Amino acid sequence: MDEHYVKNTYNSLLLKGMKSALKRIIKAINEREKIVIYGYYDFDSITAISLLILVLRYLNADVEYFQPNEIREDRNLKDNDIQNYIKYLGADLIITVGSTVSSEKEIQLCRDLDIDIIVTDYHKDCKCYDEVVVINPNKEGCNYPFKNLSASGVAYKLVQTVSEYYKMTCINKYIDLVMLGTISKGVPVIGENCFIVDEGLKQLECSNNYGIRALIDDNNVDDIEEFIHNNLTMDIFQRTNSMGRIDNARIAIELFTTNEKHRAKQISKYLYNEIKKSKKQNFNSRSKIFV
Incomplete structure (x- = not known):
């Protein structure tokens, strides 16, 4: 067995x-700098954003998140995001999930605004710049043995590092979120992803995430593993993933990060009603074609 492969997951x-990312995040946490998480609105990104928010809040970091306000073909952090939104959040540090920056223009703008950037990504065509810390197993020159992590998987590696520095002993309680993001992305469940899925399923049985528990309860789930692997699961992913409106991605993040059980139930019921409404509209649209 590889000496770096510990408990089915690599160092x-x-x-x-x-290491550079850890050093910058430690500074942001300890000095109460504003951290803004930037990500897309697919389910993998939703779980990655939620994971970082939960862990950073646990460490008493000052953290917000931002998602694009319009449908895009790419996931890149753009000039408009920084200029018109992120700078007004008071950002000192941006951490992207499953995304990179578009060009040198955005990097220069962040430099002018004294904002640092850490990119976490998994795409093979991820852009890399000398001025930006990039964490991506598929980055040129990265010797990380496992190349099939999703956005939530890479985010999980980041929080593993941060949690070890701060001596957190409860990091695996978040792995059910990582598991859901990993499965929704459709990456191969091999190697380290097997560890994420297996441990995530175990954690799901006793999840203390109010949002996940509300989703399970509202769908009357008896068999957790069946819940993950059958069509009902994909239906739930659709519910929180591609509703057709970005605001539902945002409310899904609130679902997974709220510390209020009642609020989680409210959001879950809202999403449940939204998918029923969406299915009815789709059915009516298809019916008209055959009239």
Whole structure:
């Protein structure tokens, strides 16, 4: 067995750029700098954003998140995001999930605004710039052994590193979120992803995430593993993933990050009603074609 492969998961410090990212995040946490998480609105990104928010809040960090306000073909952090939104959040540090920056223009703008950037991504065509810390197992020159992590998987490697520094002993309680993001992305469930899925299923049985528990309860789930692997699961992913409106991605993040059980139930019921409404509209649209 590889000496770096411990408990079915590789040492996160093997990811190129991880040490630099850790150093910058420690500074942001300890000095109460504003951290803004930037991500897309698919389910994998929703779980990655939620994971980072939960862990950073636990460490008493000052953290917000931002998602694009319009449908896009790419996931890149753009000039408009920084200029018109993120800077007004008071950002000192941006951490992207499953995304990179578009060009040198955005990097220069962040430099002018004294905002640092950490990119966490998994795409093989991820852009890399000398001025930006990039964590991506598929980055050129990265010797991390496992290349099939999703956005939530890479985010998990980052929080593993941060949690080890701060001596957190409860990091695996979040792995059910990582598991859901991993499965929704459709990445191969091999290698380290097997660990994420297996441990995530175990955690799901006793999840203390109010949002996940509300989804399970509202769908009358008896068999957790069946819930994950059958069509009902994909239906739930659709509910919180591609509703057709970005605001539902945002409310899904609130679902997974709320510390209020009652609020989680409210959001879950809202999403449940939204998918029923969406299915009815789709059915009516298809019916008209055959009239």
